Amino acid sequence: MCSLLGLVTVALALYFAPLVTVNVNNSPIFSEPIPEVFTRKIVAIGDLHGDLANALKVLHMAGVTDEHGDWAGNIDYLVQTGDIVDRGDDTIKLYMLMEKLRNQAHRAGAEVLSHLGNHEWMNAVGDWRYVYPSEIKTFGSVAARQKMLTTGRIGRAWAQNYTSAGRLPLHPSLGPPNTDYLPVEPNAKKTPLSHAALSFVHGGLAPAYPQLTPYPSAINKLGESLLAKLYAQAPQPPPHPPNAYPDLPTGTTRAEDAFIGGDGPLWYRGWATDPEKEACSKVDAVLEKIGARRMIMGHTPNMDEIVSRCGGKIIIIDTGISHAYGGALSALAVEYTLTPVPSEKGSEREWQETEVVTAIYEKRREVLAKDERRVFGDFTES
Ligand SMILES: *[C@@H]1O[C@H](CO)[C@@H](O)[C@H](O)[C@H]1NC(C)=O
Secondary structure, eight states: OHHHHHHHHHHHHHHHHHHHHHHHHHOOSSSOOOOOOEEEEEEEEOOOTTOHHHHHHHHHHTTSBOTTSSBOSOOSEEEEOSOOSSSSSOHHHHHHHHHHHHHHHHHTTOEEEEEOOHHHHHHHHTBOTTOOHHHHHHHSSHHHHHHHTTTSHHHHHHHHHEESEEEEESSGGGOSTTOOBOOSSTTOOOOTTTTOEEEEESSOOOTTOTTOSSBTHHHHHHHHHHHHHHHTOSSOOOOBTTSOOOOOOTTOOHHHHHHTSTTSTTTOOHHHHSOHHHHHHHHHHHHHHHTOSEEEEOSSOOSSOOEEEGGGTEEEOOOOOSTTTTOOOEEEEEEEEEEEEOOOTTSOOEEEEEEEEEEEESSOEEEEEEEEEEEESOOOOO
């Protein structure tokens, strides 16, 4: 009994030791109060393709959800990079799960950021080549499926709560998610945190894609306008197959057409398939334009692991999670910390900025990148 109590005391003392140290440092008697450490935790998940069971496993494994599949409250942002639909039967359940988590996250002060992949867009334009007949049965009929994917629950969720491109700030001074990166003035100097953000699209941002800026709104405006034109079609064109591939709605612009094309953000594979040297020689110019430090994408599966290239500036998180592929169950975690460094009174505030990017698998974790910087400035929340 006595030794158990001793053990507990030692354990408690060890547990609280770091806290006590911080309190001493923060003692405001003779120095200015030191601002608090800021942390932001993000988990990103790639293509899910109709497999609820594996999606739930991945969410739990990454600490996003608890054992009941409910929001666990451990993270600030869950990001999904699209392709929830096709190649499996769990379309309805997966989209409903995402809306449930979105609501639960909200209540916990967190957020779910959802993206439309090329398969969501294929379904929206009536290209149903990868839709299983058994999946159509879960909707009741082709007409019921068309309705739910347009004016019904899923279509409305896509329009309200999904974007095609995402920019997620690592620090609140950059504004809420999907705030455009706009340099203050041409040739303005980058500020220390101006690019402290992650970019998400399903496929990739081709260096020559004409709608890279302002990022991400130029892309998302095209997505919103095209989706509205597709939903407005009455009746909906019969899907392909067995019918012919439907035309895009009348009034579709060339930019909207290119947006869903092979070099658009939903389909582009260059960051996954270009030789390393070539990819790394092009990545900085794109990151510079879009105001981000990393581009995180799905779409091009590697069945074994998350692929990190150019020191983690390019990260491909599609590991074929769905049983349709039988790849690795995986999630990506990004942990950002901005820690005040005690500095001379009156001098500019100094901070230690740390980004740790970790691949999470069923039986192991791997740190893909750990970037540390010293930055100077006053970073107040905007
Ligand atoms: C979109 O998300 C909001 C906020 O969580 C939610 O209230 C709303 O029902 C969602 N929309 C749809 C169509 O699911």
